[in-house]
Amino acid sequence: MAGFKHLVIVKFKEDVVVEDILKGMQKLVSDIDAVKSFEWGQDIEGEEMLRQGFTHAFLMTFEDKQGYTAFVGHPCHVEFSATFSTAIDKIVLLDFPSVVVKAAT
DSSP states (O other): OOSEEEEEEEEEOTTOOHHHHHHHHHHHHHHOTTEEEEEEEEOSSOOHHHHTTOOEEEEEEESSHHHHHHHHHSHHHHHHHHHHHHHEEEEEEEEEEOOOSSOOO
16 A cells, blocks of 8 residues: 555653553544554664664555545544653654555565
8 A cells, every 4th residue: 555654753751651652542543534554663673873762663554645634633633642742752753655666465
């Protein structure tokens, strides 16, 4: 699935219960139909010098940019973003139309 991607890479604050954030995010993407797929992972291999303290990555796929725009304006996203933003120490965010070079089989 190509579509439009929303990539978020974060370092959470020390006192954050990451499992609570993950549960909230999983509920969020389940409640919003515009999100076509959602994946996340925690870094286990990266060297500190290369990952610069970032620990988690989240990737959402939308059918197109309009789907992403609908997601951003959705009341559930607005509410969750307030909670999420207080939990993060550092963030990198990229939103882009994807180009598939080799599709999953």
